[in-house]
Amino acid sequence: xxAAVEKVQAQFPDEIVEIYEFRGDTTIIIKPEKIVEICTLLxxxxxxxxxxxxxxxxxxxxxxxxxxxVVYHLYSHRYKNRVALKAFxxxxxxxxxxxxxxxxxxANWHERECYDLxxxxxxGHPDLxxxxxxxxxxxxxPLRKEIPVRGL
Amino acid sequence: xxxxxxxxxxxTMVLNLxxxxxxxxxxxxxxxxxxxxxxxxxxxxxxxLHRGIEKMCEFRTYHQCLPLTxxxxxxxxxxxxLGFVLAxxxxxxxxxPKRCQYIRVMIAELTRISSHLFWLxxxxxxxxxxxxxxxxxxxxxxxxxxFEMVWGGRLFPCYxxxxxxxxxxxxxxxxxxxxxxxxxxxxxxxxENLLTYNRIWIARTKGVGVMTPDEVLDWGWxxxxxxxxxxxxxxxxxxxxxxxxxxxxxxPLGSNGDTYDRYLVRMEEMRQSNRIVRQVLENLPAGDINxxxxxxxxxxxxxxxxxxxxxxxxxxxxxxxxxxxxxEVYQAIEAPKxxxxxxxxxxxxxxxxxxxxxxxSFANLAALGKLAKxxxxxxxxxxxxxxxxxxxxxxx
Numbered sequence: 001x002x003a004a005v006e007k008v009q010a011q012f013p014d015e016i017v018e019i020y021e022f023r024g025d026t027t028i029i030i031k032p033e034k035i036v037e038i039c040t041l042l043x044x045x046x047x048x049x050x051x052x053x054x055x056x057x058x059x060x061x062x063x064x065x066x067x068x069x070v071v072y073h074l075y076s077h078r079y080k081n082r083v084a085l086k087a088f089x090x091x092x093x094x095x096x097x098x099x100x101x102x103x104x105x106x107a108n109w110h111e112r113e114c115y116d117l118x119x120x121x122x123x124g125h126p127d128l129x130x131x132x133x134x135x136x137x138x139x140x141x142p143l144r145k146e147i148p149v150r151g152l
Numbered sequence: 153x154x155x156x157x158x159x160x161x162x163x164t165m166v167l168n169l170x171x172x173x174x175x176x177x178x179x180x181x182x183x184x185x186x187x188x189x190x191x192x193x194x195x196x197x198x199x200x201l202h203r204g205i206e207k208m209c210e211f212r213t214y215h216q217c218l219p220l221t222x223x224x225x226x227x228x229x230x231x232x233x234l235g236f237v238l239a240x241x242x243x244x245x246x247x248x249p250k251r252c253q254y255i256r257v258m259i260a261e262l263t264r265i266s267s268h269l270f271w272l273x274x275x276x277x278x279x280x281x282x283x284x285x286x287x288x289x290x291x292x293x294x295x296x297x298x299f300e301m302v303w304g305g306r307l308f309p310c311y312x313x314x315x316x317x318x319x320x321x322x323x324x325x326x327x328x329x330x331x332x333x334x335x336x337x338x339x340x341x342x343x344e345n346l347l348t349y350n351r352i353w354i355a356r357t358k359g360v361g362v363m364t365p366d367e368v369l370d371w372g373w374x375x376x377x378x379x380x381x382x383x384x385x386x387x388x389x390x391x392x393x394x395x396x397x398x399x400x401x402x403x404p405l406g407s408n409g410d411t412y413d414r415y416l417v418r419m420e421e422m423r424q425s426n427r428i429v430r431q432v433l434e435n436l437p438a439g440d441i442n443x444x445x446x447x448x449x450x451x452x453x454x455x456x457x458x459x460x461x462x463x464x465x466x467x468x469x470x471x472x473x474x475x476x477x478x479x480e481v482y483q484a485i486e487a488p489k490x491x492x493x494x495x496x497x498x499x500x501x502x503x504x505x506x507x508x509x510x511x512x513s514f515a516n517l518a519a520l521g522k523l524a525k526x527x528x529x530x531x532x533x534x535x536x537x538x539x540x541x542x543x544x545x546x547x548x
Contacts, residue, residue: 023242023245054510071480
């Protein structure tokens with residue numbers, strides 16, 4: 001079991017929903033409330049040292065509920081390994097989670113992209129604007145499953 | 153007294169750089185707030201080339217996604233293909249034969265050289281050096297000819313397929329690659345003679361856009377951008393894929409983290425890529441190029457024409473697509489511009505549930521505002537050049 005899983009299990013046992021292993025990738029599925037604390041722990045602890053955020057991805061699992069999840073892919077340059085954190089967002093109508101920009105500056109644009117394309121609200125984000133679609137775009141989020149690929 | 157006060161008051165000016173501007177390498181708009189020549193704030197405005205590739209992937213079979221990945225970073229099409237096919241192969245749990253992996257490495261490294269040559273030419277040109285553009289494009293044109301031999305086109309390869317390759321290498325290809333590999337190191341010397349000790353070049357690049365290693369990690373920089381600051385990280389060496397562990401190469405590092413060091417790093421990377429290509433040519437094994445799994449690889453054409461099972465097999469893969477199990481994978485490769493990652497979520501059907509592309513240009517460009525602050529407007533051109541962005545990669 002990876003050091004990241006052990007650390008999160010030791011410090012935030014109530015936050016873990018599931019540990020998911022597939023093809024050598026480890027994903028820790030957590031509850032969304034403590035995302036900033038868990039990310040800070042994984043970044044600062046010497047045994048995990050995930051100081052680099054690869055990407056933030058939002059996934060829409062419609063028709064399942066909760067339908068939205070946010071996945072964070074972390075990398076440790078010290079141990080040359082990866083871990084993914086995944087949180088399902090409770091509110092299907094107004095999905096939101098705390099921003100991890102205070103942990104990694106790189107999260108800024110990744111979270112803006114998630115907001116822009118999937119409509120996830122990142123609470124505490126310093127500059128949550130649309131990034132890829134035009135600012136005057138009506139309030140729809142193209143990556144959501146109810147949006148057709150053409151002919152809106 | 154009053155007059156002096158009025159004199160000292162300054163107003164900032166907002167200037168739009170782009171979206172159509174020769175030095176933005178595509179349709180990038182930077183809203184720059186200037187105080188005289190100094191940049192107070194630079195805010196990149198992207199999305200002019202957003203085509204919704206991630207959305208389109210959800211409505212296609214895995215094979216049909218492949219031509220879309222050509223168009224992520226169009227200067228390094230094969231690198232995108234490699235990232236995507238490796239991610240799908242990871243999802244499927246298959247490994248392609250050794251010959252295929254070696255050919256993929258060779259093409260990926262030639263692509264890296266071609267991408268870096270394009271960067272060298274345009275970056276030099278942006279900063280007033282005209283000749284490197286002609287020199288670099290001369291060699292890039294040779295690579296384009298080589299690529300044309302393999303996949304019939306120049307920019308959009310689609311040569312790597314899920315579970316193998318579209319076809320084996322054409323006859324006479326390796327001889328021509330040998331010719332390129334033998335002559336290319338001398339050409340790099342020519343480029344370096346033009347720029348490395350050029351006083352104007354040094355004045356324009358040294359100390360411009362400095363990132364410390366800590367900042368590099370915080371901002372999520374990867375590839376040559378991170379190595380220019382001395383972050384010793386190369387996915388080919390540290391998390392090898394496609395048998396990169398079989399090859400001997402050096403990961404060049406900068407020390408100052410400025411535009412000049414990133415230039416030196418990329419120059420050395422071209423030499424190292426050339427070395428890797430040489431090693432592939434020396435050790436290229438014979439054998440199959442596709443996995444032997446009929447659910448993944450298309451059967452050979454002569455069998456499709458003469459055998460009903462092979463015909464059905466071909467039909468199923470084309471019509472229904474490859475059907476991976478339910479699961480989620482993340483696969484990253486060292487693309488010419490940095491870490492290119494594919495996060496694929498599968499719901500067990502022939503179409504991906506979600507494809508997330510972690511594009512290196514997007515992550516690298518995010519720090520532009522931070523680097524440009526307090527610098528001269530002319531430095532912004534150097535910064536955009538050193539980031540080696542492709543707007544198709546940024547916007548996807």
